[in-house]
Amino acid sequence: MSAPASSAVSIRGLRKAFGPKTVLDGIDLEIRRGEFFVLLGPSGTGKTTLLRILAGLELPDEGTVLAPRRRTTVYQEPRLVQARRVLANVTLGLPRSAREAGRGALAEVGLEGYGGAWPATLSGGEAQRVALARALVRDPELLLLDEPFAALDALTRLQMQELVAELCERHRPAVVLVTHDVDEAVRLADRVAVLREGSFAVEQPIDLPHPRDRSDPAFIAHRRRFLSHLGVAAASH
Numbered sequence: 085m086s087a088p089a090s091s092a093v094s095i096r097g098l099r100k101a102f103g104p105k106t107v108l109d110g111i112d113l114e115i116r117r118g119e120f121f122v123l124l125g126p127s128g129t130g131k132t133t134l135l136r137i138l139a140g141l142e143l144p145d146e147g148t149v150l151a152p153r154r155r156t157t158v159y160q161e162p163r164l165v166q167a168r169r170v171l172a173n174v175t176l177g178l179p180r181s182a183r184e185a186g187r188g189a190l191a192e193v194g195l196e197g198y199g200g201a202w203p204a205t206l207s208g209g210e211a212q213r214v215a216l217a218r219a220l221v222r223d224p225e226l227l228l229l230d231e232p233f234a235a236l237d238a239l240t241r242l243q244m245q246e247l248v249a250e251l252c253e254r255h256r257p258a259v260v261l262v263t264h265d266v267d268e269a270v271r272l273a274d275r276v277a278v279l280r281e282g283s284f285a286v287e288q289p290i291d292l293p294h295p296r297d298r299s300d301p302a303f304i305a306h307r308r309r310f311l312s313h314l315g316v317a318a319a320s321h
């Protein structure tokens with residue numbers, strides 16, 4: 085089976101259980117090349133499991149999953165090797181010839197000149213930018229983002245969202261972002277899905293122009309709809 089040429093990811097009839105617990109139950113999903121897909125869902129509904137399957141770190145029990153080989157994940161924590169300098173972290177596992185591209189990636193995330201720094205000297209936001217540069221330098225066709233902003237303060241989080249939007253616009257990987265933050269989802273996504281009880285409770289394209297205004301009635305309507313699917317019906321603001 086092969087995916088349509090326009091697809092980066094193609095999932096059919098995906099089922100995954102851990103022991104007696106079925107976590108993903110009959111998931112079908114196509115993600116277009118360059119599409120920014122956001123996965124929302126209550127805690128423990130299988131978002132990370134789906135991401136790990138897309139990363140090739142976990143195998144499905146049933147179904148087919150087609151994903152590009154050139155894929156990389158950014159996690160909630162930057163996962164830097166403390167004993168290696170920043171540039172060495174960015175180009176970890178790549179040939180020496182990648183160092184120039186590594187410096188370029190650092191510049192793209194706003195860390196020009198940080199290549200010689202040690203991870204321990206970085207702020208949380210800077211360390212997460214290094215993790216982004218490490219992903220970027222691999223030129224992924226599929227970028228998997230597992231709550232990459234969750235550990236950051238509110239202002240840094242907004243700056244990082246802007247940076248990721250900009251980088252994805254420029255490099256156009258397909259993106260799967262897992263988040264609990266409904267505003268983040270509506271701000272960044274081409275399409276949002278809410279995962280509940282093993283399958284998608286809703287799948288909604290977001291056709292608003294960028295940059296998105298959180299006070300736009302259409303933005304607010306999307307937020308309200310997703311919150312209600314997450315069981316937070318009253319929390320519209």
Ligand SMILES: Nc1ncnc2c1ncn2[C@@H]1O[C@H](COP(=O)(O)OP(=O)(O)OP(=O)(O)O)[C@@H](O)[C@H]1O
Nearest residue numbers: 102103105107125126127128129130131132133134
């Ligand atoms: N390796 C594993 N062995 C057993 N159970 C697992 C394993 N990985 C995940 N689970 C279980 O599968 C369910 C889904 O986990 P997962 O981490 O995918 O959820 P999530 O939606 O990402 O949660 P959160 O939003 O809290 O991060 C949970 O009940 C979890 O305990």
